Amino acid sequence: MKNELLQKEIDKAMALLPEPVVRYIQDCAKKKNPNSHLISVLHKVQEHFGFLAREHMDAVSVLMQIPAAKVTGVASFYHFFNFTPRGKHRVSLCMGTACFVKGAGKVLDKLQDLLGIKVGETSADGLFSIDVARCVGACALAPVMIVDEKVYAGVKPDQLVKILGEYGFNPKKAKK
Amino acid sequence: MPKVTIDGTSVEVPEGTSILNAAKLVGVRIPTLCHMEDIHAIGACRVCVVEVEGAKTLAASCVMPVFDGMKISTHTKRVREARRTVVELLLSEHNGDCQVCDRNNDCELQALAHELDIKSIRFEGVKTAAGLDTSTPGVVRDNGKCIKCRRCVAVCGQIQSVGALFPQFRGFKTVIGPAFGADLETVACVQCGQCAAVCPVGAISEKSHISEVWKALDDKSKTVVVQVAPAVRASLGECFGMEPGTLVTGKMVAALRRLGFSAVFDTNFTADLTIIEEGHELLHRLTLAVKDKKPVALPQFTSCSPGWIRYMEYFYPEMLPYLSSCKSPQQMFGALAKTYWAGKVGKKAEDIVVVSVMPCHAKKSESERPEMNDSGVRDVDVALTTRELGRMIKEAGIDFTMLPEEGMDSLMGASTGAADIFANSGGVMEAALRTVWEVVTGRELPFLNLHVPPLMGLSGIKQAEATLTGTLPAWSFLEGVTVKVAVASSLSNAKVLVDKIKTGEVSYHFVEIMTCPGGCIGGGGQPRKTTNEIRQKRINAIYREDEGKKLRKSHENPEVLKIYAEFLGEPLGKVSHHLLHTEYGARQRV
Numbered sequence: 001m002k003n004e005l006l007q008k009e010i011d012k013a014m015a016l017l018p019e020p021v022v023r024y025i026q027d028c029a030k031k032k033n034p035n036s037h038l039i040s041v042l043h044k045v046q047e048h049f050g051f052l053a054r055e056h057m058d059a060v061s062v063l064m065q066i067p068a069a070k071v072t073g074v075a076s077f078y079h080f081f082n083f084t085p086r087g088k089h090r091v092s093l094c095m096g097t098a099c100f101v102k103g104a105g106k107v108l109d110k111l112q113d114l115l116g117i118k119v120g121e122t123s124a125d126g127l128f129s130i131d132v133a134r135c136v137g138a139c140a141l142a143p144v145m146i147v148d149e150k151v152y153a154g155v156k157p158d159q160l161v162k163i164l165g166e167y168g169f170n171p172k173k174a175k176k
Numbered sequence: 177m178p179k180v181t182i183d184g185t186s187v188e189v190p191e192g193t194s195i196l197n198a199a200k201l202v203g204v205r206i207p208t209l210c211h212m213e214d215i216h217a218i219g220a221c222r223v224c225v226v227e228v229e230g231a232k233t234l235a236a237s238c239v240m241p242v243f244d245g246m247k248i249s250t251h252t253k254r255v256r257e258a259r260r261t262v263v264e265l266l267l268s269e270h271n272g273d274c275q276v277c278d279r280n281n282d283c284e285l286q287a288l289a290h291e292l293d294i295k296s297i298r299f300e301g302v303k304t305a306a307g308l309d310t311s312t313p314g315v316v317r318d319n320g321k322c323i324k325c326r327r328c329v330a331v332c333g334q335i336q337s338v339g340a341l342f343p344q345f346r347g348f349k350t351v352i353g354p355a356f357g358a359d360l361e362t363v364a365c366v367q368c369g370q371c372a373a374v375c376p377v378g379a380i381s382e383k384s385h386i387s388e389v390w391k392a393l394d395d396k397s398k399t400v401v402v403q404v405a406p407a408v409r410a411s412l413g414e415c416f417g418m419e420p421g422t423l424v425t426g427k428m429v430a431a432l433r434r435l436g437f438s439a440v441f442d443t444n445f446t447a448d449l450t451i452i453e454e455g456h457e458l459l460h461r462l463t464l465a466v467k468d469k470k471p472v473a474l475p476q477f478t479s480c481s482p483g484w485i486r487y488m489e490y491f492y493p494e495m496l497p498y499l500s501s502c503k504s505p506q507q508m509f510g511a512l513a514k515t516y517w518a519g520k521v522g523k524k525a526e527d528i529v530v531v532s533v534m535p536c537h538a539k540k541s542e543s544e545r546p547e548m549n550d551s552g553v554r555d556v557d558v559a560l561t562t563r564e565l566g567r568m569i570k571e572a573g574i575d576f577t578m579l580p581e582e583g584m585d586s587l588m589g590a591s592t593g594a595a596d597i598f599a600n601s602g603g604v605m606e607a608a609l610r611t612v613w614e615v616v617t618g619r620e621l622p623f624l625n626l627h628v629p630p631l632m633g634l635s636g637i638k639q640a641e642a643t644l645t646g647t648l649p650a651w652s653f654l655e656g657v658t659v660k661v662a663v664a665s666s667l668s669n670a671k672v673l674v675d676k677i678k679t680g681e682v683s684y685h686f687v688e689i690m691t692c693p694g695g696c697i698g699g700g701g702q703p704r705k706t707t708n709e710i711r712q713k714r715i716n717a718i719y720r721e722d723e724g725k726k727l728r729k730s731h732e733n734p735e736v737l738k739i740y741a742e743f744l745g746e747p748l749g750k751v752s753h754h755l756l757h758t759e760y761g762a763r764q765r766v
Contacts, residue, residue, distance in 0.1 A: 003494045005762050054356070061355075067339025068355040068363065076345045076356070 013059035050086040087122045087129035094144040096135030104143035110157035116175035125173040178244040195237035210325035211238045268299040271320030277378040284376035311361035314537035322379035328371035337668040340365040364490040368483035369537025369700020392529040393436045400529040402437040407535040407599035407696035410717040414703040415566025416576040421713030426581025444591030446505040447598045451730035456747040467653040473497040475684040482542035483691030493762030501757040510555030511755040535699030561701025590735040593722030601665035601695035602631035605688040616651040636669035666693040
């Protein structure tokens with residue numbers, strides 16, 4: 001008695017996810033509470049793809065035998081997970097208390113305006129995505145913006161065009 | 177055992193008892209909203225808060241276990257104000273529309289606001305966005321009315337092992353729903369409606385088909401007939417304030433006649449017929465297995481419960497051959513009303529409208545299945561829930577409690593006690609055994625008062641066995657065979673049982689599954705709210721109905737004998753096969 005439909009779903013899911021993630025899920029299945037590893041599985045999927053696509057979460061649901069509603073429910077609860085492809089460059093703005101007091105809110109407004117996107121989204125040319133961080137522990141440098149690995153201190157809204165320019169910012173393409 | 181003081185009264189309770197349950201023992205009622213006894217205690221809504229002496233914050237009594245020497249106050253000023261604030265905050269974002277809400281006068285939030293004497297709402301803010309999901313045949317969801325109590329999540333996941341609903345997103349943006357807050361149609365929902373049965377507000381309900389029924393009744397060119405499921409007679413009275421477990425069969429028939437139905441029939445009639453067909457199907461499978469030594473799909477699973485059918489199609493497609501090929505009594509009735517009865521009264525199938533009243537949401541979905549049109553047109557046109565019938569009777573201004581007792585119409589209205597017990601978990605099995613035993617041995621089922629005690633009651637998985645002796649010559653190959661049967665209600669219990677059967681850990685000849693806990697008497701379409709205590713009262717009522725009947729075995733039903741003599745021929749015969757049996761197919765899950 002084999003559930004062929006389920007086997008097909010499993011095969012499809014295994015083909016969708018990278019091999020190390022599949023192996024990780026199989027290892028988790030042998031542990032005491034397999035379902036409790038859902039978050040770390042999602043971490044690994046996002047690490048690989050840069051985001052969680054619907055089909056990836058469906059695949060996780062099938063392989064871990066956890067209802068899809070629960071997988072997306074958990075993923076959408078945590079800010080760490082995102083559901084759209086990230087830009088080539090990840091712009092991360094600190095919204096901790098110090099940065100906020102020093103005007104990070106205005107920097108964010110301008111940033112969103114320039115790129116034509118909101119926090120968590122990716123610009124039309126695929127070059128930039130915006131995240132907000134809570135305190136990054138560099139309050140003396142507030143407001144702080146981090147692009148990829150590089151830290152920018154004391155950022156003001158009118159400096160953004162120049163900073164983004166270092167990464168190939170083109171206002172027309174970004175907003176298309 | 178810890179000793180605690182609640183509002184000045186001392187009580188000793190077992191270790192681990194919640195404050196809420198301890199309070200019940202001393203007659204103190206603490207208001208609750210998200211809580212569901214024995215199923216769901218997560219302290220989400222904070223309505224049940226109480227003050228514990230020495231504690232800094234208020235405690236949610238549904239989750240807080242007592243400790244020795246605990247002193248609890250349940251209605252201090254601080255408690256009353258906290259509860260009021262909690263409910264006012266819920267109301268401030270609740271997109272209620274009370275006057276036109278499905279749950280008007282039947283809403284736990286409304287009742288709570290009244291109970292806490294809330295006369296104004298101090299908070300103003302954004303309302304939860306209305307999000308109507310009408311994508312499925314049986315269940316309607318409105319996120320605007322949802323208060324995120326997560327009761328539906330608990331029944332869908334824990335009780336039914338379906339997991340279609342889960343909280344999505346976070347904080348104010350939380351919606352309870354399928355993956356990504358999409359429509360139910362996109363996921364493996366079995367349409368059991370247990371979510372609707374436990375929803376405290378108007379966020380999940382049946383899809384109403386009342387207007388279709390009124391339209392048919394108003395159309396003079398149509399002959400509108402109605403069938404009523406066994407479970408409805410033990411619960412309909414609750415819609416009119418009668419005690420749970422009051423049998424209202426006669427009044428129900430009188431009400432349906434006054435609503436204008438041309439004929440009032442009984443799904444019990446086709447329940448008896450189901451026993452004949454399904455019993456013979458079982459005997460056929462046993463013959464193949466025992467006498468002919470052929471590979472055959474055993475155990476045979478019952479197929480009356482459409483939520484269970486959908487569950488099998490989604491989750492166990494490889495087990496579909498094990499399902500009985502019998503249609504459910506609802507669908508057998510539709511097919512026969514538009515052929516057999518149509519012929520008797522000289523009507524065309526397309527001029528007959530078949531309405532059914534069911535304790536169930538999934539019956540709506542079943543009636544819409546494309547293959548259910550063996551009469552040439554759709555066999556069952558409209559399926560109503562018990563609650564919807566209650567509403568129609570009220571709308572028509574019929575004083576239900578004052579109605580006389582009337583009887584079902586003939587040709588498809590007679591039934592035996594065996595059909596009544598289809599409403600209870602274990603009932604279909606008991607009814608089948610009453611007939612199969614007698615067919616094989618020529619004697620009555622050798623249990624007390626025709627009941628099979630191990631199969632009765634509210635436990636989720638039940639089993640029984642009996643050895644056939646003194647078989648009639650035609651069935652001598654079954655002499656000495658120990659017939660093993662099992663019964664499960666709720667899909668999580670069904671899953672446990674099916675998994676054990678699949679691994680070979682247990683083996684049976686016949687297995688009855690009902691989707692809802694306790695069987696159809698606890699169906700998703702029954703009057704709210706259903707607790708185990710109410711389930712038991714309805715179960716008792718159904719057994720009383722059975723025991724009060726002269727005929728208690730399906731094969732003694734005179735109208736069933738008549739339909740075989742005049743129309744169907746023989747069980748599993750050609751006409752039966754066409755009208756009373758069906759096929760199933762695997763369903764894609766995502």
